[in-house]
Amino acid sequence: MKKKITCIECPVGCSILVDIEDSKIAKISGEKCPKGEKYAISEIENPVREVTSTVRGEGLSLKLVPVRTRGAVPKGRIMDVMEEIRKIKVTKDLKIGEKVSEDLLGLGIDIIATRKADKK
Amino acid sequence: MNERDLVIVGGGPAGMAAAISAYENGIRDILVLERDQFLGGILNQCIHTGFGLEYFDEVLTGPEYADRFEKKIRGISGIEIRLRSFVVDLTENKVITYLMPGKIETVKARALIMATGCREKTREMVHIAGTRPAGIFSAGLAQKLINIEGLLPGKEIVIVGSGDIGLIMARRFILEGAKVKAVIEVQNESRGLLRNMIQCIEDFEVPIYFRHKVSKIIGRDRVEKVEIAELDGGPGGKIISKKVIECDTVLMSVGLIPENELIEMAGVRLDKNTNSPISDETNKTSIPGLFVCGNAFKVYDIVDTVSKDSVEAGRMAAKHLGIKDEG
Ligand SMILES: Cc1cc2nc3c(=O)[nH]c(=O)nc-3n(C[C@H](O)[C@H](O)[C@H](O)COP(=O)(O)OP(=O)(O)OC[C@H]3O[C@@H](n4cnc5c(N)ncnc54)[C@H](O)[C@@H]3O)c2cc1C
Numbered sequence: 457m458k459k460k461i462t463c464i465e466c467p468v469g470c471s472i473l474v475d476i477e478d479s480k481i482a483k484i485s486g487e488k489c490p491k492g493e494k495y496a497i498s499e500i501e502n503p504v505r506e507v508t509s510t511v512r513g514e515g516l517s518l519k520l521v522p523v524r525t526r527g528a529v530p531k532g533r534i535m536d537v538m539e540e541i542r543k544i545k546v547t548k549d550l551k552i553g554e555k556v557s558e559d560l561l562g563l564g565i566d567i568i569a570t571r572k573a574d575k576k
Numbered sequence: 577m578n579e580r581d582l583v584i585v586g587g588g589p590a591g592m593a594a595a596i597s598a599y600e601n602g603i604r605d606i607l608v609l610e611r612d613q614f615l616g617g618i619l620n621q622c623i624h625t626g627f628g629l630e631y632f633d634e635v636l637t638g639p640e641y642a643d644r645f646e647k648k649i650r651g652i653s654g655i656e657i658r659l660r661s662f663v664v665d666l667t668e669n670k671v672i673t674y675l676m677p678g679k680i681e682t683v684k685a686r687a688l689i690m691a692t693g694c695r696e697k698t699r700e701m702v703h704i705a706g707t708r709p710a711g712i713f714s715a716g717l718a719q720k721l722i723n724i725e726g727l728l729p730g731k732e733i734v735i736v737g738s739g740d741i742g743l744i745m746a747r748r749f750i751l752e753g754a755k756v757k758a759v760i761e762v763q764n765e766s767r768g769l770l771r772n773m774i775q776c777i778e779d780f781e782v783p784i785y786f787r788h789k790v791s792k793i794i795g796r797d798r799v800e801k802v803e804i805a806e807l808d809g810g811p812g813g814k815i816i817s818k819k820v821i822e823c824d825t826v827l828m829s830v831g832l833i834p835e836n837e838l839i840e841m842a843g844v845r846l847d848k849n850t851n852s853p854i855s856d857e858t859n860k861t862s863i864p865g866l867f868v869c870g871n872a873f874k875v876y877d878i879v880d881t882v883s884k885d886s887v888e889a890g891r892m893a894a895k896h897l898g899i900k901d902e903g
Contacts, residue, residue, distance in 0.1 A: 462770050462771070462773075462774050463771075464770075464771035464774050464775050465771075466629050466771075467626075467629070467769050467771065467877075467878060469769060469770030469771050469774075505775060505779065506625055506635075507751070508623050508624050508625060508637055509623070509751060509752075510623060510722075510723055510726070512726065519724070519725065519726055520723065520724060520725075520726050522623035522637060522639050522723065524623075524625065524637055531779065534751070535751075538751050538752075552639075552640060552643055570623065570637040570639050570640050571620070571639035571640075571643070572643070
């Protein structure tokens with residue numbers, strides 16, 4: 457079986473062909489860099505996506521603090537992760553990269569701030 | 577009148593990169609005017625990843641990318657940053673008038689870099705028939721409402737145009753619990769990056785209609801539905817069929833145009849179609865010493881390229897002021 461995958465690692469968007477034999481990856485072709493190979497394997501074995509969103513800030517310079525997942529989320533769990541992110545409220549100063557939540561849903565994924573927020 | 581060596585209007589990625597570069601090229605008296613209360617420009621609302629791969633070899637969100645420049649610019653004492661400073665007038669002699677809370681200021685620039693970004697085309701520019709109900713937003717405005725203000729503009733969305741902002745917003749609405757009923761694109765393929773087609777549209781199985789246009793927006797007070805028409809062969813083609821989609825919100829993602837009213841006021845010649853300065857060299861205009869960079873010069877897809885080209889604007893300003901290249 458052949459599967460065509462468009463790489464999303466960078467704006468180039470390589471078209472990658474994956475040959476699958478006996479439910480194993482036999483050959484990967486078409487990628488212009490090693491990131492493509494890694495991405496193609498992940499798309500076949502366990503498709504994941506990074507999730508970005510916002511959390512509410514209280515008494516901070518920002519009404520909403522943008523956040524991202526540190527590490528990628530299995531595609532099927534994205535909406536579950538979003539539901540948890542929506543519950544988060546932050547009240548203290550935050551630096552970029554600082555955790556606002558740890559090990560979400562036992563997935564081993566932290567949520568980190570992507571913009572600094574100061575106490576008002 | 578207060579006179580400065582270099583004034584930069586706009587504190588987005590273009591303005592910041594230009595300011596840093598101008599300093600590195602020897603200019604020591606630099607004033608940056610930004611109307612917002614933060615530096616960073618449009619990047620502050622672009623909370624998704626997809627920035628910096630070229631410039632930093634890292635996958636960053638918009639705010640993270642902006643912060644790299646903000647940290648650097650804040651560390652340079654020769655660069656004065658004035659926030660909440662809204663430039664409202666510009667003359668041919670580079671006299672700038674700007675509003676700050678409670679006062680009006682003027683300053684004359686020996687060299688001037690305009691980095692005012694772009695704005696979104698509106699519904700009027702693409703001619704859709706029908707009523708004028710509430711619930712029609714540009715994609716970038718919706719992005720601001722959701723990501724900065726925490727307001728969800730609607731629950732059932734139809735997106736007109738498949739540029740990157742529209743695609744990114746399709747995913748954003750879905751993540752926030754809304755339903756994206758359709759993306760309507762008049763061309764044969766998406767205008768956005770392939771990666772956004774995958775991670776924003778295919779991942780969430782959003783229906784996308786190519787060779788279609790929105791022929792009518794229907795609704796009394798609020799949008800109730802849109803009528804879409806399939807066009808034979810794409811834009812300009814005959815209507816083959818029509819279909820109605822119920823929705824409460826229409827997002828327009830039909831492109832961006834450079835924001836250049838100020839330099840037009842000053843007499844810079846602009847291309848009527850693109851609103852870009854008419855110029856044979858990137859960043860230059862018909863007025864010597866007046867440079868334009870970033871999305872104000874032309875609409876860039878990737879911010880990394882904005883940063884790169886804006887570095888050039890800083891260098892050009894130094895050259896205009898007669899400062900010799902270092903090294
Ligand atoms: C919604 C959206 C999504 C995008 N997504 C991506 C992406 O995923 N990846 C990517 O690489 N690129 C993306 N881009 C492109 C990239 O963000 C832009 O190319 C880049 O931000 C342009 O930078 P700029 O500094 O020219 O403009 P801006 O960021 O718009 O900055 C202009 C600044 O000038 C200020 N200003 C304007 N007029 C005045 C005035 N009269 N007085 C004072 N200040 C003024 C504004 O307040 C603003 O801060 C996106 C762009 C948009 C609009």
